[in-house]
Amino acid sequence: MSLPAPDILDDKVITAIDFETAWYQPHSAIALGLSVIRGGVVTETRSWLFRPPGSRGRPAYIRPDFIAIHGIRPEDLEGKPDFSGVWPEIMPYLEQSRTLLAHNARFDRNVLYATADHYGINLPSFDWVCTVDVSRVTWPGLENHKLSTVCRHLDIPLDHHDAASDAHGCANIYLRATKQREA
Secondary structure, X not given: OOOOOHHHHHHOEEEEEEEEEOOOOOXXXXXXEEEEEEOOEEEEEEEEEOEOOOOOOXXXXXXXXXXXXXXXXHHHXXXXXXXHHHHHHHHHHHHOOOXXXXXXXXXXXXXXXXXXXXXXXXXXXXXXXXXXXXXXXXXXXXXXXXXXXXXXXXXXXXXXXXXXXXXXXXXXXXXXXXXXXXX
């Protein structure tokens, strides 16, 4: 695992993403947060809520234990479109980035591709950077490398399991690790 050279950040758009799901299947996404890094700084953070598959015309199902984690309730999704309905807003953010970041990238990569596949959306391939791996290499002495632990260590504000906040935390972990490598 390697970070790009610091000077590459100057002209590269990198997007950190974070999904929340309704149940265990990866295509059950109900929230996406993203933070865009341009010129080595976070320039924008956004999030979307959307209905999980199979919930059109009836209340969305979200596992109670998942609600306990992320706090998203079926009533929060009332009147929201499914993922395909928000895709036109999301697509430009992903099209501008060749590199996507996520804290536990395997999870978010699986959710992104499974959700896109479920709705018949073709995605390009991306270079993925996992900030769990980045934090393990950069700060090996931490008690663990959970997003909340790393953000606390770096004094990065975090409302854990809020998709936008998690994406913002991930982007800032990446930037701090890059700056530390520069030093």
